Amino acid sequence: MIKDTPIPYDVIKKHIRLMKLDNVGKASIREIKRLVDYVEQETGQKYIRMEMGIPGLPPSDIGVKAEIEALKKGVASMYPDIDGIKPLKKEISRFVKQFADTDIDPRSCIPTVGSMQGSFAAFMTCSRMYKEKDTVLFIDPGFPVHKQQCRVLGIPFESFDVYNYRGEKLRDKLESMLANGNISAMLYSNPNNPAWICFTETELKIIGELADKYNVVVLEDLAYFAMDFRKDISEPGKPPFQATVAKYTDHYILLISSSKAFSYAGQRIGMMAISDKLFDAHAPNLKHYYGFDTFGRAMVFGTIYALSAGTTHSSQHALAAILKETNDGKYNFIEVVKEYGEKAKIMKKIFTDNGFKIVYNMDEDQPLADGFYFTISYPGFTGEELIERFIYYGISAISLTITGSERTEGLRACVSLVSRDQFPDLKYRVEKFNEHHPVS
Numbered sequence: 335m336i337k338d339t340p341i342p343y344d345v346i347k348k349h350i351r352l353m354k355l356d357n358v359g360k361a362s363i364r365e366i367k368r369l370v371d372y373v374e375q376e377t378g379q380k381y382i383r384m385e386m387g388i389p390g391l392p393p394s395d396i397g398v399k400a401e402i403e404a405l406k407k408g409v410a411s412m413y414p415d416i417d418g419i420k421p422l423k424k425e426i427s428r429f430v431k432q433f434a435d436t437d438i439d440p441r442s443c444i445p446t447v448g449s450m451q452g453s454f455a456a457f458m459t460c461s462r463m464y465k466e467k468d469t470v471l472f473i474d475p476g477f478p479v480h481k482q483q484c485r486v487l488g489i490p491f492e493s494f495d496v497y498n499y500r501g502e503k504l505r506d507k508l509e510s511m512l513a514n515g516n517i518s519a520m521l522y523s524n525p526n527n528p529a530w531i532c533f534t535e536t537e538l539k540i541i542g543e544l545a546d547k548y549n550v551v552v553l554e555d556l557a558y559f560a561m562d563f564r565k566d567i568s569e570p571g572k573p574p575f576q577a578t579v580a581k582y583t584d585h586y587i588l589l590i591s592s593s594k595a596f597s598y599a600g601q602r603i604g605m606m607a608i609s610d611k612l613f614d615a616h617a618p619n620l621k622h623y624y625g626f627d628t629f630g631r632a633m634v635f636g637t638i639y640a641l642s643a644g645t646t647h648s649s650q651h652a653l654a655a656i657l658k659e660t661n662d663g664k665y666n667f668i669e670v671v672k673e674y675g676e677k678a679k680i681m682k683k684i685f686t687d688n689g690f691k692i693v694y695n696m697d698e699d700q701p702l703a704d705g706f707y708f709t710i711s712y713p714g715f716t717g718e719e720l721i722e723r724f725i726y727y728g729i730s731a732i733s734l735t736i737t738g739s740e741r742t743e744g745l746r747a748c749v750s751l752v753s754r755d756q757f758p759d760l761k762y763r764v765e766k767f768n769e770h771h772p773v774s
């Protein structure tokens with residue numbers, strides 16, 4: 335092992351020993367975070383922290399003001415309606431119309447405690463619609479916590495890495511999984527965490543058509559809504575729009591997070607927008623769990639009621655205010671979050687100039703967008719080996735293997751916590767890495 339590394343070799347070795355980490359590459363995100371914290375404390379040197387997917391921007395000011403106002407008016411003492419306060423339901427419905435060109439009635443637009451609660455509630459309700467359909471399908475790579483949700487719910491799941499099945503190839507693969515008849519719902523994120531692939535219209539059409547054919551609910555996770563910066567969707571009501579499966583099926587739930595788009599992660603509020611047709615759909619097996627068989631009713635008065643009886647009152651006012659300004663064209667949230675894409679462009683170049691490859695790099699025939707995440711690999715290294723070695727170069731990231739990706743050579747890098755004034759350090763460290771590990 336080369337000892338002339340940007341972060342002192344002996345200090346890192348000492349902390350690895352003290353933390354009893356046998357294999358740093360296999361350590362959890364939290365363990366890596368802890369190790370990096372210790373080394374930063376001792377050396378005073380800051381890491382390029384690319385491991386955690388948390389927003390790196392201040393929260394929307396409109397939201398903060400509206401929330402304080404609502405609290406002063408006393409909303410804290412009152413239970414909000416389980417399916418959300420009226421002004422928020424109206425603005426969610428307007429938002430999906432203005433920015434995704436999708437018509438959903440306000441009654442089918444429901445705030446949730448983060449988009450995480452939306453997916454939890456969706457897994458729970460969808461897998462109870464039909465006895466024989468008890469399994470969730472993940473179009474991977476994906477966000478590991480979704481699988482954790484299925485595990486704690488006792489819901490079986492299947493998955494496949496979409497890397498080798500882009501474009502028309504997706505049809506046969508997806509059909510082979512759905513044809514078994516056991517899938518209740520399928521989930522993917524778009525743009526994708528961790529790969530930042532964005533499904534093309536061809537792929538969304540395939541997903542929509544097969545969802546109809548096999549009576550499967552599409553859970554479209556739009557946690558990074560509008561962040562395919564290759565197209566500017568910032569003008570309300572005018573194309574282009576956020577790409578969505580809603581164009582191709584009416585058997586879907588859109589899960590929209592306010593954590594990244596509005597930097598509102600701490601207040602744990604997200605949106606669940608259920609297609610009106612699914613909201614009114616009858617599924618006899620629901621009666622067994624909820625006492626009624628209509629999907630929307632089961633979701634609201636069965637699942638959401640049982641989980642949290644709604645979403646924090648004040649944060650609903652915050653989101654309603656943010657969405658209203660956005661829908662009225664007075665607040666351009668995309669302009670704010672574009673910073674992620676601009677940083678990604680520079681950071682990707684630093685890596686690719688120094689022998690690294692972008693693992694997921696194309697959307698069919700189009701180069702990938704620059705956004706919140708990107709994926710990298712280095713010749714001759716597995717992802718785990720790279721993570722281990724990166725620690726000595728003052729860089730942290732996570733391995734793609736925990737995301738359901740079959741690209742064992744890859745790492746996910748998140749741009750949000752890396753500040754622009756760290757770019758010279760990043761460049762120096764990546765160059766050093768390349769110098770120490772020449773590519774033949």
Ligand SMILES: Cc1ncc(COP(=O)(O)O)c(C=O)c1O
Pocket residue numbers: 387447448449450451477523527555557590591592593599603604
């Ligand atoms: C793909 C994906 N889905 C969902 C979430 C969770 O969003 P929320 O904070 O709204 O619960 C995240 C957060 O990182 C995510 O990356």
